[in-house]
Amino acid sequence: MFLRHTSKQQQAAYIRPQTMVLGLLLLLTLVTVGQYYLSEQRVFDQYQQASGEQQSAIIDELAKQFERDYHQLRFLYATPPIHGIVRSSGNGGIDPLDNTRQAQWKARLET
Numbered sequence: 240m241f242l243r244h245t246s247k248q249q250q251a252a253y254i255r256p257q258t259m260v261l262g263l264l265l266l267l268t269l270v271t272v273g274q275y276y277l278s279e280q281r282v283f284d285q286y287q288q289a290s291g292e293q294q295s296a297i298i299d300e301l302a303k304q305f306e307r308d309y310h311q312l313r314f315l316y317a318t319p320p321i322h323g324i325v326r327s328s329g330n331g332g333i334d335p336l337d338n339t340r341q342a343q344w345k346a347r348l349e350t
Contacts, residue, residue: 319344319347319348320344320347321344321348323336323337323339323344324341324344324345324348327339327340327341327344328341
């Protein structure tokens with residue numbers, strides 16, 4: 240009896256070659272899928288980081304452009320309307336648009 244019992248234990252511990260190959264293939268598949276997932280995540284994270292840096296650079300450039308435009312508009316706003324002098328020069332000293340005299344336009348330019 241003891242010999243039979245040992246024989247059954249040996250049979251239970253014995254793994255068929257087909258089962259081992261199938262197990263190894265399953266393990267290899269799981270490792271490959273895991274590596275693919277990790278690689279995909281790494282690439283996505285790098286892309287996201289690069290996109291964030293690129294967006295920051297674009298936002299900084301837009302802010303600088305808005306600042307330049309603001310200063311240019313302030314300069315233009317502070318510039319007196321010389322078109323009135325041109326219009327009044329061609330119309331006998333009076334601006335036909337708002338009936339302002341050329342002397343008034345010149346006085347505005349001096350201030």
